[in-house]
Amino acid sequence: MKDKIGIGIIGTGFMGMLHARAFAQCPDAHISAVSDPVLTEPPDIPGLSKPVDFYTDHRQLLKRHDVDAVVIATPENLHRDIVVDAASAGKHIFLEKPIATTIEDADAIISETSGQKIKLMMGHILRFDTRYAQIKAAVDENTIGKPLVCYARRNAPVQEARRLGGRVEVEEYISVHDIDQAFWYFSDKAVKVSAEIVEGPVMKELGVHDFIWITIRFKKGGLAVIETGWGLSEGMVKWTRPASWGGFGDVCLELIGEKGSLYLDYRPMGITAVDDEGWKFPDTLHWPLLHGEIVGDILEEDRYFLKVLRDEREIISTGEDGKNALEVVLAAQRSYREGKQISL
Numbered sequence: 121m122k123d124k125i126g127i128g129i130i131g132t133g134f135m136g137m138l139h140a141r142a143f144a145q146c147p148d149a150h151i152s153a154v155s156d157p158v159l160t161e162p163p164d165i166p167g168l169s170k171p172v173d174f175y176t177d178h179r180q181l182l183k184r185h186d187v188d189a190v191v192i193a194t195p196e197n198l199h200r201d202i203v204v205d206a207a208s209a210g211k212h213i214f215l216e217k218p219i220a221t222t223i224e225d226a227d228a229i230i231s232e233t234s235g236q237k238i239k240l241m242m243g244h245i246l247r248f249d250t251r252y253a254q255i256k257a258a259v260d261e262n263t264i265g266k267p268l269v270c271y272a273r274r275n276a277p278v279q280e281a282r283r284l285g286g287r288v289e290v291e292e293y294i295s296v297h298d299i300d301q302a303f304w305y306f307s308d309k310a311v312k313v314s315a316e317i318v319e320g321p322v323m324k325e326l327g328v329h330d331f332i333w334i335t336i337r338f339k340k341g342g343l344a345v346i347e348t349g350w351g352l353s354e355g356m357v358k359w360t361r362p363a364s365w366g367g368f369g370d371v372c373l374e375l376i377g378e379k380g381s382l383y384l385d386y387r388p389m390g391i392t393a394v395d396d397e398g399w400k401f402p403d404t405l406h407w408p409l410l411h412g413e414i415v416g417d418i419l420e421e422d423r424y425f426l427k428v429l430r431d432e433r434e435i436i437s438t439g440e441d442g443k444n445a446l447e448v449v450l451a452a453q454r455s456y457r458e459g460k461q462i463s464l
């Protein structure tokens with residue numbers, strides 16, 4: 121592999137631009153080009169010395185010889201076709217979660233990237249968060265014995281749902297993170313899934329439900345409850361001042377084992393502020409700025425991907441991991457629609 125790995129960013133929305141910024145900071149990578157159908161000028165990527173080349177069609181970007189790998193951060197239902205195009209062009213792939221929105225698409229993504237030639241790493245970002253990874257390490261070291269019960273909550277404010285305008289359900293966009301953590305901690309197959317939803321103001325405004333609670337039974341007996349939503353009031357997190365503060369919502373996780381328990385609490389993420397706008401819980405973990413540079417989970421995730429490309433590390437979030445999480449998401453959707461528990 122070259123001194124500097126060429127990265128192409130496909131999809132320059134919220135997540136794509138965060139990845140662009142993170143890769144632009146990595147000394148062993150450079151952003152070769154970006155693509156997004158809505159672009160009319162190069163997007164502003166801090167850290168680049170000159171405007172980045174841009175395309176409105178990702179297939180043009182994929183023709184470039186200086187693109188070694190791509191980040192795919194497009195809407196969820198478009199992942200399959202772009203993965204197929206990228207793999208055919210011989211590019212390695214960092215694919216944002218969820219892997220896809222159907223099992224057929226997930227299978228196609230896995231089969232396109234299953235040989236030795238193309239590396240596919242799923243963007244399950246919590247695997248690159250120090251505290252979630254510490255829980256995994258504790259489980260692997262048998263600190264709490266066999267994990268029995270996992271409870272995870274990730275409730276976002278309504279601004280998150282509004283930004284997406286009803287394009288996905290909350291389990292596709294948010295629950296998938298914690299479902300992946302449950303798989304990671306239990307290292308097991310899911311056998312039964314049930315889910316209940318609550319419809320409130322988000323459903324009235326955007327046509328997607330406000331909250332979902334998902335129960336997952338694992339084969340060796342483990343049980344996970346995943347509570348997710350984007351129905352928290354706007355006052356929970358104000359994203360406006362300072363703009364770089366970002367913010368999320370109400371996030372925690374408990375893992376109880378035969379010999380002990382682990383508790384993760386991101387409420388707040390270390391800093392709380394209040395002013396005339398209300399309470400603010402800025403992000404200090406996922407992609408905060410430190411002296412103008414992006415730090416946190418996303419930088420760790422992208423650095424890890426570069427190490428994978430250099431054969432220095434194994435992929436720890438694979439296409440199969442993406443499919444496992446998607447299967448639970450889809451089973452949860454069947455469960456709340458049909459009003460019954462779903463066996464996998």
Ligand SMILES: NC(=O)c1ccc[n+]([C@@H]2O[C@H](COP(=O)([O-])OP(=O)(O)OC[C@H]3O[C@@H](n4cnc5c(N)ncnc54)[C@H](O)[C@@H]3O)[C@@H](O)[C@H]2O)c1
Pocket residue numbers: 130131132133134135136155156157158177178192193194195196198216217218243244245292293
């Ligand atoms: N890991 C995380 O924490 C995290 C957080 C948010 C979103 N995501 C995931 O990232 C992906 C993108 O989500 P987002 O919130 O950034 O969405 P977004 O709507 O902000 O951005 C998506 C971008 O893709 C562009 N696009 C559409 N079709 C395209 C195509 N054919 N080629 C190139 N670009 C195209 C859109 O114009 C848009 O700019 C989704 O899979 C989402 O679930 C992950």
